[in-house]
Amino acid sequence: MGKERQAAIAPKRHEDYPEWYQQVIRASDLAENSPVRGCMVIKPWGYALWENIKDLLDSMFRETGVKNAYFPLFIPIRFLEKEAEHVDGFAKECAVVTHHRLESAEDGGLIPAGRLEEPLVVRPTSETIIGESFSRWISSYRDLPLLINQWCNVVRWEMRPRIFLRTSEFLWQEGHTAHASRNEAMERTHQMLDIYARLAESCLAIPVIKGEKTASERFPGAVNTFTLEAMMQDRKALQAGTSHFLGQNFARASDIKFQSAQEKEEYAWTTSWGVSTRLIGGIIMTHSDDDGLVLPPVITPSHVVLMPIVKKADHRNPVMDYTHALARELKALRYHHRKITVEIDNREMGGRGWDWIKKGIPLRVEIGPRDIAKDSVFVGRRDRGSRDKESIGRDEFVKTMVPMLDDIQRNLFDRALRLREENTVRLDSQDDFYAFFTPGSPKRPEIHGGFSLTHWCGDPRCEEKIKGDLSVTIRCIPLAHEIETGTCIVCGSKSDRRVVFAKAY
């Protein structure tokens, strides 16, 4: 009962997961919905998280020879039309610019004026506009590989927006590469998927399954789409990054040709790969608890908050001096790729600690006159209960700060991995499969089932049947699958490997 009362977020996860998600975001001050339908405002705490993800990824990209560049926000419609599957995939969700100024209407309001000869689409992704540049930049095999990335905003009109997970505008990076051979392009596709997996597991503490998408879930225009799939706490899957092998499809569409070493003219082989601010939704749903956000130390905007406790005026100076001296020492430490970031919260109010719990900061440190007398500090870890705090000698705290952050990082990953393992099953009978994914079914009272590793024959109609019946989709064909003979869960035909079925975001 006492434990029930402690929760800082209402509703709790098991009461209403989608609403809990919104409330965690509100309480942590990460972001908010904007008055512009489907667009979000990313507040400083949320944006700092994105900047940390960006810095990490950017240096991983650079190590593999990728360079950043920037391409236009607008894409002429005729560019989009070049690849038939591609335009089909994005036409339904494009913001279209049709005018280039505003004029006063008779009622005094403003109306669009200056109609464009050709409407422009706000980029939903940039294969076609970047392809146009590539076709001019590449003429010989000596110009290959061409390895380009851009950090930018993209727009995909969302009918049912959900902050971080599905927003009409989002921030992302999109990598685009061109190669002289199929093999090299395929290697690059996997290399970038591996980088995303490294980011997810080592930095965001989100365990992921690497796999290939089925044809129905492929990027429009791709030959193969590879994906990372993570399990959220409601047992639903979140796609946490994709890497596409585009074959020669976009090279043909954009006329990206090169003279080979054998002096033959050939189409280049291209790839594209991206992750977005959606990852922040994944971080929230993987780690947070009923008290709010929980942030992995590697990517948290700040590592620790110091809260001086001043109850009498004459305590102020010694407590503040002690606090600032400690802050200086902590700031000189490094954790992972950057310096320790320290917040000092000297607001004189109750509930400071809860504010920081809800913001997910890994460590909270209270410093009062009694602590100072013992030369110790009172420390709470975000991966433990809100009341589970301990007194640690000051110097000992400085010394153990980095290992403690490492320990939190590992705990978060282990906890998420355990959840996934406990909710991943291998189902072979149709009855069990349907029961697993049926809300409120007697065998699985939870809402979304989990991951089921199940045989599938490869026929899109069987995939479609499951989707129609249960809203369950094939998240991926795991790259690390074992060859195993079985029968398709739908039609009973022969299958040679299990795939991951789940409900998904």
Next chain:
Amino acid sequence: MGKERQAAIAPKRHEDYPEWYQQVIRASDLAENSPVRGCMVIKPWGYALWENIKDLLDSMFRETGVKNAYFPLFIPIRFLEKEAEHVDGFAKECAVVTHHRLESAEDGGLIPAGRLEEPLVVRPTSETIIGESFSRWISSYRDLPLLINQWCNVVRWEMRPRIFLRTSEFLWQEGHTAHASRNEAMERTHQMLDIYARLAESCLAIPVIKGEKTASERFPGAVNTFTLEAMMQDRKALQAGTSHFLGQNFARASDIKFQSAQEKEEYAWTTSWGVSTRLIGGIIMTHSDDDGLVLPPVITPSHVVLMPIVKKADHRNPVMDYTHALARELKALRYHHRKITVEIDNREMGGRGWDWIKKGIPLRVEIGPRDIAKDSVFVGRRDRGSRDKESIGRDEFVKTMVPMLDDIQRNLFDRALRLREENTVRLDSQDDFYAFFTPGSPKRPEIHGGFSLTHWCGDPRCEEKIKGDLSVTIRCIPLAHEIETGTCIVCGSKSDRRVVFAKAY
């Protein structure tokens, strides 16, 4: 004559400055015009320059307590309408989104569909959309000051686009702050102008004049606009950053109110300030010469290129080993805020050196078997003539690398300052003034005159007259002006200070 032949860029500056500018950009591979009217593609060398500027500014902002955030790309028309001057200023150049999908037309092409109830404007600047957030974030004086910055793209439809200087889409940062008092907001306005001046002078090596804009050149909706004005090599002025004191105009428009310490409800005082990719145009036009781009060492993407010279196969290994060993040593050095960046160009072709001259890299180092025999390298500095190279002992070069970069940085600044000083005059007679700014006039055969410090009475009609007659505008009223009595160059009325007149980009 020999000197004439050496120039790598055609035309030369004195032949056709605007075309020279385009050719410098092309030859340096900074950026290119895109097929989307008015939008540019920023290529890796140009984007790295922008990233360096961004990193420097971002850390200067942070030191003053500014935090980054992100606001929507789209602004509902009704938001823009809130501030009358503001909307007047931007209505003529707004990209307007009117539809949210594409449909197949009868001819098989695609046409906009799904008309929006309210059209959206692609942000030309974000005062109104950020103001909406501020109005919800601020309720008490305790919430102030609120110091926010965003790095993003903006769109202002350009009828006569010019790469980096005037593009329909450009990258920038826009800072937005809210304060409890007029004084504090005004201090912040100046503080940010000072940061921009520090960036321009200490990092970009561009000398600037700090001043205030006249009413006609003010940001639409601002009470005061402060600016940095720099002189380009064609004697025209380039505005290199602006900081706006917005008074309570936008607070009224967006209803940004707070409860004061005295429990009175008041409108906040706001500021906004920004610099953009236009700065890259300023760098090009300040420093480059007839051989192409010249980059200030503080913000150059790479500091030095090593060019191993291998003419016989059995030289390859020792030369490459020597080169890589030197690169390792150089990369361990720091210059200004970051590590030394080294390029190794081992292409076996003539003209490598010229490629790097045109790209503006500060130092070029040739390493051949004869250099290695003497344990020395052959060094060219970009601030000197292309043939002015010297042999320097290897260890000596490593030791003097950083001072040499410093020397180049200082030289570039001094050279630009000298140009400005030599082309800044104090003109008091109308005849002299008109002669100074008249192309091909006998006294000043140069095209654009320069800066004239001249008396002006303060009347916009006098300002307008000069603009109409000469296309010369008041660039700013210098903050460091001396009080001096004189008479207005146009009407002869009394004036108490000189202002900067010039032609401008």
